[in-house]
Amino acid sequence: MGVLKTAPRALPFVAIMFNRKTDLDNLLKTLSCRLGGVMSAGPVYRVTDFTGYYIKEFGNRLQKQFFIFQNPVNLERFHEIKVWTNDLEFGSSPKPSGRIVNIDPGYLEPSKLVLFSTKNFSHRTYCGAGIFAEVTMLYKHGDFVRLPWTYDDYFWEENRRFLLHARTQIVSLSRKGAL
Template sequence: MPGRDNSTLPTPKPKVRPVKLIAGVLFQRNIALPHVETCLIDAFGPIDSMSPTFDFTFTDYYLSEMGSNLKKRFYSFERLVSPDTLADIKHATIAIEAGFAGPDGRTVNVDPGYLEESKLVLASTKNFSHRIYLRDNIWAEVTMRYMRGKFVTHDWTYPDYSQPLAIDFLCRVREIYRKQLAFFDAVE
């Protein structure tokens, strides 16, 4: 600011901690899931946790493109990432989806995000009132918060993330992440 001596102001030194990469994979039941998992591993490194596969019956949004009887599974990855890589990660998952696309469109939908101790953030190619723009046509939203020992949903939280199976998975992954952070903090 002109005319002010800022030499006495402290210089902030924020420490951005790495985050835990997760992905929700929606797929047609005839898709060979191990092939999708291989692509995920090639892009993001080893998988360290996965949920059981479950029926995706929460919305008809994907019906015209992907058909009915869809399945879903959540994954987390061993390697921690910087939160500022989320747009790149979303573009990588779009490329994975394209590799499995058929004549009628996608057969696999990969929704990446990351987990911090206090929240779950998901990436999207669609803007909405609760999303913030990252870059390269990618937005992000805080899908859930972690408060008082549990994940808390918002009005916009997708129903498949609100179900007990997903919340149990996220709690388990959060514990893995906390152990990784303890190691990260010890070496910093």
């Protein structure tokens, strides 16, 4: 029989899709109020270099960027962050039927990157409040490992380099007892 432990904490990871830098900047201010300041920011890239899925909703100039935030979050209730970011997505739009940003929150631990979604699928586990979680990539033997459902842009070399750097920072914080 295992011994029950308290839920661990992890640093929030957020992938943000946006068309206008001002929308990104405004969103980062809002996210920082709850998640802490940005600890690390990945490269900005064009979403259409990896998928055409969002063109109809956002157009073909859509950009995306990964962020790690400074405030550790208890994983027992982390899915509530996804509920909040969904509210932010739809609350930020001047048009009732659309979004001006897409926010994909999760967390990065030394062993994995986890994302949250409102969509169920075979590899996702229900967390509560209509939210599912998936391990998007594993860390193994010095690099992140692609899984069958890992999106192409997450496994892109520049984003993996960013995640490896962020992971190094997280390992250092963990060793200092800061997580």
